[in-house]
Amino acid sequence: MKKYMLILFCTFNLHVLTAQEMTPDTLKALITQVADTLQNNGNSIQFLYEEKMLICIYDENANRMRIISPIIERNKIEEKELLNALVANFHSALDVKYALSDEIIWSVFTHPLKELTEHQVLDAIHQVYAAAVTFGTTYSSTNLVFPGNTKKKEEEKPEKILKKT
Numbered sequence: 001m002k003k004y005m006l007i008l009f010c011t012f013n014l015h016v017l018t019a020q021e022m023t024p025d026t027l028k029a030l031i032t033q034v035a036d037t038l039q040n041n042g043n044s045i046q047f048l049y050e051e052k053m054l055i056c057i058y059d060e061n062a063n064r065m066r067i068i069s070p071i072i073e074r075n076k077i078e079e080k081e082l083l084n085a086l087v088a089n090f091h092s093a094l095d096v097k098y099a100l101s102d103e104i105i106w107s108v109f110t111h112p113l114k115e116l117t118e119h120q121v122l123d124a125i126h127q128v129y130a131a132a133v134t135f136g137t138t139y140s141s142t143n144l145v146f147p148g149n150t151k152k153k154e155e156e157k158p159e160k161i162l163k164k165t
Contacts, residue, residue, distance in 0.1 A: 052129050055069070067125060085139055093140065094127065107129075
């Protein structure tokens with residue numbers, strides 16, 4: 001019985017030691033480490049990362065945060081590109097997703113704020129950036145791709161009618 005109590009006690013304490021609460025101040029400090037420039041405005045931080053604009057928006061009361069980057073206006077892309085982005089959301093965008101809001105395509109990472117680790121924040125910044133710059137080509141946020149049916153449909157070719165002579 002003592003053995004099990006000791007294991008339970010150690011497991012609980014290990015969890016407490018590794019748990020952390022992400023705060024807006026820590027979030028801002030992490031972004032400052034990697035950003036080219038940044039502007040803090042209330043509960044949002046707009047910054048340049050590798051010359052690409054990203055925005056971090058957080059809400060402590062709702063325990064939510066998101067890092068987003070605008071990619072392109074919806075009316076400047078074909079339906080094929082939009083469909084490729086949807087396929088990528090399943091296979092290659094991983095922790096980041098492509099989204100449409102206010103007629104703009106965005107790369108978006110969302111997560112509960114308090115449960116975020118420092119590593120996750122830095123990784124999210126890179127993934128949002130990568131998804132934004134690969135839109136239209138590989139549509140990927142990392143080098144990883146989940147397997148599956150990623151083949152794009154080929155355009156149907158009209159049948160040739162042969163004339164008898």
